[in-house]
Amino acid sequence: METTSRAVAQAPAAEGGQQAPSAWRTVDGYLRAPFPWYGLDEAFTGPRWLMQVGTTADGAVEHGSIGHGDEPTVRNEHAAGGDQEAKEKFAVVVTVAASPSRRSADGTGLLEATSVSSAAWLAGVGLLSFTWPGQMDHSLRDDWLEQQTETAWVLADDLEGADWSTLSLPVDGVPTVFHYRESEFGWVLAGSTSAGVHVGAYGRGMSAYGLGFAVVKDIAAYA
Template sequence: METTSRVGAQAPAADGTAQAVPSARRTVDGYLLAPFPWYGLDEAFTGQRWLMQVGATADGAVEHGSIGHGDEPSVRAEGTLGTSDKERFAVVVTVAANPVRRSSDGTGVLEATSVSSAAWLAGVGLLTHTWPGQMDHTLRDDWLDQQTETAWALADDLEGSDWSALSLPVDGVPTPFHYRESEFGWVLAGSTKEGVHLGAYGRGMSAYGLGFAVIKDITAYA
C-alpha cells in the first residue's frame, strides 16, 4: 500500500514518516502549518465540531489531521462500543496527496500517500474509540494490534469485497468513495479535486447522508 507509514497515527518515527502530535489536540497551531486545505462535514451538519490531532514528519511537515463532529467519543472507555450506544460522531481525516519523496535525513524514500492511506488512518481512528464489552484491560493491547493489522489489510484492498461504492458530495460535487461497515462503526475513503485524500469514520451517524467541504477558517474550530 502506498502510504507514509504504518505508525503514522500512533507513535514517533525517526525516519521522517508521519507521526501523531498529541500536543496538537485542542490547538489550531498544527493545522495552520499545513500546506493543503482541511476538510470537514459541509454546512448541512449543524452540530458540534472540534479539533483532534495532526500528523507530521520528523522535520515538522504536516501530512494529515482530523476534525471531529457530533458527540466527542470517550477514548478507551469500557462498555459496548465505547461509553454508550448513544454516541453519535463522525471524524473527517484529511491526508495530503504527496508524491514519492526522500526522508528528512536523506537516507531513504517515502512512499506516496493514497486513498489507502486515508482508509487506514480512518480505520485505526475508529479503533481508538472502541473497546468491546467485557474485555479485560490487559487484553486490549493485543486486540488493538490484531485489529490494526486487519485495518491495514483492508485498506490495502479497496477493490475487495469488504468495501462497497458510495457517492457523496465534496464541495457540492458527487465524488466516489470506498465504504465499509463493521460492528464498531463505519469507514470510508476517497479523493478530492483539491489534491488531498479524505478518510472518515463514525458511529451513530449514517454515512449515507454526509457531505464534505473545505473548511474556510480552521481557527473557528479552536
C-alpha cells in the same frame, strides 16, 4: 501499499495513554499544513472540534482529523446495554495530503507515498482507538488494538475487495465516489478530492449516507 508509514500515523493512543480532548485543541499544526482541511459541510450544524495532526519524519504536516458531534471516548461496546441510541454519535473527518514517494528534507531517507488507502487506514485505526469490545478484559485491550490495527492495514490495502462497497457523497457540492465499509464498531470511508487531498472518515451513531464534505474556510475558528 503506497501509504503513510504506520510509525508516523499518530492515531489516538489506546486507553491509558489516550490524549484528552482538551489536549487536542491546538490549531498550530493545522495552520502549518500546505493543503486544505476538510470537514462535514454546512448541512451539519452540531459541534466541531480539532483532534490532532500527523507529521512526516522531517516534521511536515501530512494529515489530521476534525471531529463532529459528541466527543468520543474509549468505551466498552456494551457499556450502554446494547442501546444504540445511548451511544455517542460522532463523525471524524481525516484529511491526508496527496503526495508521491519522495526524499526526506535532509536527504537521508525516502518518505512513502500517500493514497486513498492511507486515508482508509487512518480512518480505520481512528475508529478502533475509541472502541473496546464488551467481552474483552481491560488488560487485553492493547493486544486487541494491535491485532485490529494490522487488520485495518490489510483491509485498506484492498479497497476493491469484497469488504468494501462504494458510496457517492458530495465533496464541495460535487458527487464523489468513496470506498465504504461497516463493522460492529462503526463505519469507515475514504476517497479523493479535486483539491489534491485524500479524505477519510469514521463514525458511530451517525449515518454515513447523509454526509457531505467541504473545505474548512477558517480552521483557526475551530481552536
